[in-house]
Amino acid sequence: MAFAIPIRKRVLPGFGLSLGISLFFVSLVLLLPVTGLVMQTADMGWGRFWQVVTDPRVVASYKVTLTAALIASLFNGVFGLLMAWILVRYDFWGKRLLDGLVDLPFALPTAVAGIALSALYAQSGWYGGFFEFFGVQVAYTPVGIMVAMAFTSVPFVVRTVQPVLEDLPLEDEEAASTLGASGSQIFRRIVLPAIWPAWVTGMALAFTRSLGEFGAIIFIAGNMPYVSEVTSLMIFVRLQEYDYAAASAIAAVILLASLTLLLSINIWQARFLRRLHGR
């Protein structure tokens, strides 16, 4: 049976109603636009679809986007874990403030972030001048894209890892140390396996978010064809050319990539949790 809802009296009323409303809204705000997107591309036929999504300039943008998103997510994996760790494990002055600041990238309009970042990292900016000294140009290169992606997606890692770290009993680590484990062994064999699913999920969320990031990137990327154009920009360009079908086709590729990644992470995590809770 597809919907195996156990038939017995529930303690909490309103299951039918709440599920109904939820599904309705999921359809309205999620599924319908996605369907619309697919419908747009349906008119163009496979040949044309293939031609649009494999256009050399678009393919170059996939490479730029994927590479930048991957590096930004890995960077956030390390930095976000560190951030979550100090927020959970230590008490220090200004901890609350720092905790609040983590969400800033979510609260800030991405265009604002983009302008701020490009001003900072431009050759005349504070950071830009510093990096320039070492011969590294950040703004208007793929590195700038990574910086923008890392900035906008770091809360995903912090906020997924933080609660899991909080739940990790200190006794587990104490038990490990009485058994002779060193600090690095405790981290590798006790802490990391416990936060692993959340950590990977956080990085995957950061990654998918980065795939679609637009506002923060276009100001700092320089947007040079084949070098620093991201895929979301390619969609925007097609839209400006009033080629809605082509825009939708590229969007569909991004959507498919994101969905596949999220779904496989979910399945993998469910299997892991089942083992942990013995169900």
Added chain:
Amino acid sequence: MSIEIRDVNKRFGDFVAVDNMNLSIGEGELTALLGPSGSGKTTLLRIIAGLEQQDSGRIHFYGEDTTDVHVSDRGVGFVFQHYALFRHMTVFENVAFGLTVKPRKERPSKEEIRERVMKVLKLVQLDWTAKRYPSQLSGGQRQRIALARALVIEPKVLLLDEPFGALDTKVRTELRRWLRRLHDEIHVTSVFVTHDQEEALEVSDRVVIMNQGRLEQQGTPEDIYDHPANAFVFDFLGNVNQFRAQVQQGQARVEGHALTQGSWPKDRNGEGLAYVRPYEVDVLKQPEGDDLLPATVELISIIGPTVRLELTAPGSEHLVHAEVPKSRFRPLGIQQGDQVWLRLNNSRVFLAGDVLPPVGS
């Protein structure tokens, strides 16, 4: 002596957790650290393990000063109240952990690890759970695995922090008898913390009673129960009735009735409290003698073979509890509300200055 604790102090802010503690723990003994919550017993255990750093004082294991030895090098087995098993590892991996984290040179081979793990798993009678995850085991089983995990590294001392605290009554009784038998088999020097006096008296070779960070009394369970050093120990080791008493010229009296059995200071006079255990209060229907106290029966409850009575009596501000075997209670034909007479067999009188254990130092 295998564990020596010398002048150990520990404070948490203003709270004195361990107050100048000196204690020696004998080799191969199973010692209970007994005390009410907040008495510092867990803190002391964690200091012995090296999980907590004392403010001052030294810890020695077998004559060797381990005060500055890190917990991971101290060679202690530690069992936590809530098991602290690694959830993402199988039972086998959990128990093998202490062996697999050894530096490569000291690490046993794979076959030897397997052999040793299976050996301790057999010892705790759970070798059949090797492939399972902790979440698939019951509380009692988890605690036995935690014990196996601590034992596999062949610790110099085994420390257990309220090991049965999270289990239900039946399992905890079973498990503590089992622990006693296990200890008789392997004889590793062990210290366990408990707030349950019955547990401490039943399981251990030696009981150390702590209160407010200080040592109140230590000795064999029988010794401590029969000869409590002070009122705190007497009170803590089981239910007790208190009667206002006077000691004059070597004679103790409650409400003017002379006590015939028990102990009190013979060479001092003064006001004090007589401590009497409920099973040492005899209930009589008729006044047969002049050492009897009048009382009124407030409540009768029959718990299996024992009858528990709650009575009001002059000389006691609280309800007096008495325990009488049912076989002896029935013929008396006592009803709730009846007037009865109490005989205090074996009371212990502490004079006013001695009644409360001295607070502070």
